[in-house]
Amino acid sequence: MPQNNLSSFTKFSYFPGCSMIxxxxxxxxxxxxxxxxLGIILEEIPDWNCCGSSSTHMLKRGLSLEIAARNxxxxxxxxxxxxxxxxxxxxxxxxxxxxxxxxxxxxKIEDSLQKKVYLDHKIVHLLEVLAQWDIKKIQSILEKxxxxxxxxxxxxxxxxxPNVMLHEHGYPLSIETTLKALGASIVLWPDIRGCCGxxxxxxxxxxxxxxxxxxxxxxKNSGAQCIVTACxxxxxNLEIRAPKEDKIPVFHYIELLAFALGAPEWKNxxxxxxxxxxxILEKAE
Amino acid sequence: MENLNAIEVLxxxxxxxxxxxxxxxxxxxxxxxxxxxxxxxxxxxxMGNAPHHLIRMIQYGLRDEVLRSPAxxxxxxxxxxxxxxxxxxxxxxxxxxxxxxxxxxxxxIPEYDVVNFHEQLVNSIxxxxxxxxxxxMLGYKLKSxxxxxxxxxxxxxxxxRKLDILPHNIKDLSEIKKMFSEAAE
Numbered sequence: 001m002p003q004n005n006l007s008s009f010t011k012f013s014y015f016p017g018c019s020m021i022x023x024x025x026x027x028x029x030x031x032x033x034x035x036x037x038l039g040i041i042l043e044e045i046p047d048w049n050c051c052g053s054s055s056t057h058m059l060k061r062g063l064s065l066e067i068a069a070r071n072x073x074x075x076x077x078x079x080x081x082x083x084x085x086x087x088x089x090x091x092x093x094x095x096x097x098x099x100x101x102x103x104x105x106x107x108k109i110e111d112s113l114q115k116k117v118y119l120d121h122k123i124v125h126l127l128e129v130l131a132q133w134d135i136k137k138i139q140s141i142l143e144k145x146x147x148x149x150x151x152x153x154x155x156x157x158x159x160x161x162p163n164v165m166l167h168e169h170g171y172p173l174s175i176e177t178t179l180k181a182l183g184a185s186i187v188l189w190p191d192i193r194g195c196c197g198x199x200x201x202x203x204x205x206x207x208x209x210x211x212x213x214x215x216x217x218x219x220k221n222s223g224a225q226c227i228v229t230a231c232x233x234x235x236x237n238l239e240i241r242a243p244k245e246d247k248i249p250v251f252h253y254i255e256l257l258a259f260a261l262g263a264p265e266w267k268n269x270x271x272x273x274x275x276x277x278x279x280i281l282e283k284a285e
Numbered sequence: 286m287e288n289l290n291a292i293e294v295l296x297x298x299x300x301x302x303x304x305x306x307x308x309x310x311x312x313x314x315x316x317x318x319x320x321x322x323x324x325x326x327x328x329x330x331x332m333g334n335a336p337h338h339l340i341r342m343i344q345y346g347l348r349d350e351v352l353r354s355p356a357x358x359x360x361x362x363x364x365x366x367x368x369x370x371x372x373x374x375x376x377x378x379x380x381x382x383x384x385x386x387x388x389x390x391x392x393x394i395p396e397y398d399v400v401n402f403h404e405q406l407v408n409s410i411x412x413x414x415x416x417x418x419x420x421x422m423l424g425y426k427l428k429s430x431x432x433x434x435x436x437x438x439x440x441x442x443x444x445x446r447k448l449d450i451l452p453h454n455i456k457d458l459s460e461i462k463k464m465f466s467e468a469a470e
Binding site: 021023090204 | 368434467
């Protein structure tokens with residue numbers, strides 16, 4: 001079944017990835033709440049495993065493809081896969097691409113897994129699904145406008161793709177379009193596709209801190225009250241590596257979407273933030 | 286790809302550029318040294334060798350210098366360079382290949398902490414099918430020795446319930462274990 005028109009689907013396979021159930025559980029919950037409001041059904045891929053993260057392809061390339069392929073085998077072939085983490089998204093898409101190119105490897109992995117590995121899924125970030133939605137439909141169920149909230153949209157670097165996948169980008173301006181329709185103001189700033197340092201935050205905190213410091217400086221300078229990310233890892237690094245005297249609240253965009261659509265549990269989610277963003281939302285409440 | 290063998294070294298089976306091409310499919314010799322990768326790389330100032338520089342070194346056959354460069358471990362694989370490259374080289378695939386070769390051929394890897402982190406993460410997947418962040422951090426600290434570095438960040442994350450004590454195991458762990466044991470062979 002062609003899966004290009006995402007707005008014709010109401011049911012998607014869902015790959016949560018490790019962050020959405022651990023370090024970013026609040027975003028996982030906000031996602032559930034948002035989808036319920038939007039009438040999107042997410043069916044978690046049964047017994048999914050870690051996509052392999054950057055570490056597996058950096059140390060063991062063949063293994064990284066096989067680990068990710070198991071998820072493609074477990075996902076139903078007749079609907080697109082929604083992924084919330086840009087890094088998981090990349091790993092699953094890259095695996096699908098590589099196996100399409102290399103038939104022998106595809107067969108080898110299928111043999112070893114003793115499962116059919118489907119390669120025709122459309123694999124998308126939720127941003128892409130929303131980008132294809134009629135924005136009026138989202139506005140029609142808006143309960144709490146994000147008025148007077150000035151946001152700096154931050155896609156991070158992992159949504160960038162190698163050349164072979166560039167034509168598949170389906171989310172330019174998706175954070176801006178969605179949140180603007182919900183009443184937020186968007187600031188113009190230079191670090192929309194910055195990089196938080198990913199694992200360098202653990203192994204070389206100084207390097208990561210320097211990158212985060214610049215990002216926060218630029219966001220504040222542009223007049224933003226908060227940074228809104230599409231990636232749970234960026235969100236965490238922007239919080240833990242923020243300079244002590246110069247912090248700014250960081251939301252995952254799904255939290256703002258759920259809040260605006262009237263999800264009642266939002267106060268609970270904010271408790272997990274390292275930098276308290278509640279004053280911003282209390283004003284909009 | 287085959288008819289783009291820009292310089293002679295690509296023909297030589299022992300050459301690094303040839304090897305990278307064979308393993309990753311990326312043809313280093315199409316690089317035009319335009320500097321796009323370095324100008325967008327978020328961390329090139331920490332790499333020792335900027336990405337385009339590293340490519341030049343590969344073209345010149347400086348195998349030893351390339352495989353000992355800290356650049357290949359500082360690169361986080363974010364693909365910003367790959368998305369900009371006018372020669373459509375996926376530099377992350379190249380870096381992955383260099384990382385694998387360095388691990389195979391070299392002792393005393395520079396930036397060993399980075400390798401340590403990746404190993405902890407991969408081990409965690411092999412044990413649970415998913416990553417267990419607390420275990421990764423403890424394993425990392427045990428090997429790197431910096432127990433008290435970043436203690437405040439760890440405690441903050443713990444307090445905010447971002448580090449689960451128990452892992453999330455997948456049900457069919459035997460499938461993951463099989464992949465790892467076959468990969469080790």
